[in-house]
Amino acid sequence: MKAxxxxxxxxxVAVLIETVLPDRAVFHSGWYNVALLALIVALVLYARRALRxxxxxxxxxxxxxALGAGILGFAGIVNGLFAPDPRTFxxxxxxxxxxxxxxxxxxxxxxxxxxxxxxxxxHTPVVPVSRERYLGSxxxxxxxxxxxxxxxxxxxxxxxxxTQPTGSVFLSPVLMMESxxxxxxxxxxxxxxxxxxxxxxxxxVLFSAQQIAALRGVTGTPAPAVLFAVDDQADRPLPHAIRxxxxxxxxxxxxxxxxxxxxxxxxxxxxxAPSLPAVIAGLVLxxxxxxxxxQQGARTRFRS
Amino acid sequence: MTLPWIxxxxxxxxxxxxxxxxxxxxxPHVAGPGGIVGRVAPVFVLxxxxxxxxxxxxxxxxxxxxxxxxTWCPPCREEMPDLQRLAARERAxxxxxxxVDQGESAQRARDFARxxxxxxxxxxxxxxxxxxxxxxxxxxxxxxxNRRGVIVRGFDGPLTYQQMQAAVGPLLTQHKAP
Numbered sequence: 028m029k030a031x032x033x034x035x036x037x038x039x040v041a042v043l044i045e046t047v048l049p050d051r052a053v054f055h056s057g058w059y060n061v062a063l064l065a066l067i068v069a070l071v072l073y074a075r076r077a078l079r080x081x082x083x084x085x086x087x088x089x090x091x092x093a094l095g096a097g098i099l100g101f102a103g104i105v106n107g108l109f110a111p112d113p114r115t116f117x118x119x120x121x122x123x124x125x126x127x128x129x130x131x132x133x134x135x136x137x138x139x140x141x142x143x144x145x146x147x148x149x150h151t152p153v154v155p156v157s158r159e160r161y162l163g164s165x166x167x168x169x170x171x172x173x174x175x176x177x178x179x180x181x182x183x184x185x186x187x188x189x190t191q192p193t194g195s196v197f198l199s200p201v202l203m204m205e206s207x208x209x210x211x212x213x214x215x216x217x218x219x220x221x222x223x224x225x226x227x228x229x230x231x232v233l234f235s236a237q238q239i240a241a242l243r244g245v246t247g248t249p250a251p252a253v254l255f256a257v258d259d260q261a262d263r264p265l266p267h268a269i270r271x272x273x274x275x276x277x278x279x280x281x282x283x284x285x286x287x288x289x290x291x292x293x294x295x296x297x298x299x300a301p302s303l304p305a306v307i308a309g310l311v312l313x314x315x316x317x318x319x320x321x322q323q324g325a326r327t328r329f330r331s
Numbered sequence: 332m333t334l335p336w337i338x339x340x341x342x343x344x345x346x347x348x349x350x351x352x353x354x355x356x357x358x359p360h361v362a363g364p365g366g367i368v369g370r371v372a373p374v375f376v377l378x379x380x381x382x383x384x385x386x387x388x389x390x391x392x393x394x395x396x397x398x399x400x401x402t403w404c405p406p407c408r409e410e411m412p413d414l415q416r417l418a419a420r421e422r423a424x425x426x427x428x429x430x431v432d433q434g435e436s437a438q439r440a441r442d443f444a445r446x447x448x449x450x451x452x453x454x455x456x457x458x459x460x461x462x463x464x465x466x467x468x469x470x471x472x473x474x475x476x477n478r479r480g481v482i483v484r485g486f487d488g489p490l491t492y493q494q495m496q497a498a499v500g501p502l503l504t505q506h507k508a509p
Contacts, residue, residue: 119463120463121460121464123367137373137463185435185436185438185439186434186436188401188403196463198433198434198463198467200459223401224403
């Protein structure tokens with residue numbers, strides 16, 4: 028009976044931790060799921076042995092406990108083996124990214140309207156991801172990221188189209204800064220864009236205030252800044268076309284004027300977790316069964 | 332019913348509860364402007380090339396062909412005369428053609444349109460809002476919105492006059508929405 032109880036407790040604890048902290052990679056590892064499977068096999072063996080030594084309502088209670096622990100273990104294994112690893116979806120304002128595992132799309136808002144991404148699925152209400160949301164077997168969590176909104180002008184001050192031929196959204200003036208560039212031993216967020224009308228390609232590197240403070244030759248109060256490097260359309264560097272600009276400051280480089288505004292914009296973490304209905308059902312059966320089992324045991328002792 | 336049968340039935344129900352959320356809802360998603368067909372067209376208040384406030388709402392009840400373009404885009408320039416021809420020919424049938432310049436100044440867009448004798452409305456989308464909302468993969472991008480404000484077609488790349496006609500023709504023959 029003790030071995031059965033220990034196995035049930037082990038399964039419950041493991042799957043509850045998996046439910047509370049689902050973003051840990053260990054839950055998708057082979058050894059963890061083999062261990063869960065071994066616990067389920069042990070549960071079945073010990074349950075059979077325990078059932079032989081009980082009778083009446085205590086048997087029903089043991090069956091409920093075993094069933095509940097089995098549900099929990101099964102939910103844990105299904106999540107570990109079949110659900111996708113945690114992923115971060117970085118979307119540009121206005122972009123929609125398919126979320127096949129949830130049967131919908133993540134709609135990233137236009138900054139002008141709102142800054143809350145939404146999960147849009149057919150036949151169900153739109154779910155705003157303004158805070159951590161638990162949906163079935165998934166958790167959606169907004170993660171703030173630093174992005175740069177650029178405006179570009181020609182020498183006469185006429186506004187220019189910004190395109191991102193290598194980005195996820197072609198016609199977006201918002202740089203998501205997903206890559207990194209190593210400069211002086213620092214890994215710095217990096218992105219690039221094109222100005223087709225001016226035949227220019229511009230690289231943008233983001234510096235934090237602390238990184239600016241560490242740079243030599245930069246005067247004034249340290250503030251976040253963007254380093255713009257302007258190339259021609261064949262990606263050849265132009266002379267005197269590398270300039271550092273504070274957020275909102277307009278600089279002139281390579282025949283164009285550039286302004287970068289540093290802002291915060293959310294990405295969305297999508298984390299698979301054991302099915303919440305299954306976990307609740309399993310827990311109810313284990314706790315209810317344990318209560319019934321102990322109650323029957325006390326009644327039996329009282330009678331004898 | 333015996334215990335094994337009950338246990339088996341419960342196991343099947345559990346399997347369904349746990350597995351269905353994981354394997355259901357594999358919705359295919361089309362990239363680009365074709366992927367937004369069926370949605371209500373987003374409405375942004377912009378300015379036209381003369382500085383007047385404009386929005387899609389003013390064309391409610393009409394079929395709207397929105398053409399995203401820029402002056403630096405050669406294929407955009409090539410299809411603009413056909414768009415003008417279509418706009419003039421189908422105006423009485425309830426078609427509105429709107430050219431939405433992406434990210435450029437009003438002066439540049441106006442001068443360019445005038446040089447090509449374009450007389451349909453030119454809107455200035457300096458924030459490139461429509462480019463993003465319509466998932467443009469390049470320029471030109473053409474979106475067709477029906478009389479109820481729903482996106483019915485999305486095209487990446489230039490269209491011929493015949494393609495434009497084929498896309499808007501069936502919508503123009505439908506009755507005007509109340």
